[in-house]
Amino acid sequence: MTAATNARPDTFEMVFVHNAFRQQFGAMPGLIRGVADGDRDRASVVVGFFTEMTRSLHHHHEAEDDLMWPLLLQRAPMDSALILRMEEQHERIAELYRCAERSAVTFAERADPVSREQWAANLDELIDALTEHLHDEEVEVLPLVEKVLTVPEWEALGERGRAGIPKDRLLVFLGFLLQANTPEHGRDFLGRMPPPARLAWAVLGRRSFRKEYRRVYGVDPS
Structure with missing residues (x-):
């Protein structure tokens, strides 16, 4: 085998x-x-x-x-x-x-x-x-x-x-995934993603997630 x-x-x-x-x-x-x-x-x-x-x-x-x-x-x-x-x-x-x-x-x-x-x-x-x-x-x-x-x-x-997950919410959901896990596991998770997805998170995702988190929780994500 x-x-x-x-x-x-x-x-x-x-x-x-x-x-x-x-x-x-x-x-x-x-x-x-x-x-x-x-x-x-x-x-x-x-x-x-x-x-x-x-x-x-x-x-x-x-x-x-x-x-x-x-x-x-x-x-x-x-x-x-x-x-x-x-x-x-x-x-x-x-x-x-x-x-x-x-x-x-x-x-x-x-x-x-x-x-x-x-x-x-x-x-x-x-x-x-x-x-x-x-x-x-x-x-x-x-x-x-x-x-x-x-x-x-x-x-x-x-x-x-x-x-x-709706395509226009994928980056926001990624933010909630990363926020709920340790930074080390988050880096591992991102490392498994295709390069275009990692780039989209870096360029657009972080900002979209922070905006959504503030809307829901009233504070910035920790």
């Missing part, structure tokens, strides 16, 4: 993405509770950010549902209970973010204390479920992926996830 045949997936990028989900969803209850009573303009900004994050999470999970779980069930039948648990967690998380989306619509319309606390409470529940799932996936699933999936299969999963 050649070295290419023996190559196994590098799951670094999955953890990199997970860290961004942890950080952004984790910050949302504070953003929600920071909206002043009656400030529907600010409520709309926070709701818009939440909607974009949940859409990104949906595409991330949909790619796993279509491209990862079936292959793992086929190639690692002894771990079927684990894979089925992961699928159930996806279903639970989807239920929770759909519930939170309904609360978000109400809050955008009212920006009042009752709808604020209802939405924040929904987010707290979603964050708990998402945190558990991301941990389980990293600790139990990614080592399995490295054993039984091929590099092209793993790369197809990443390509599918990126395809779910």
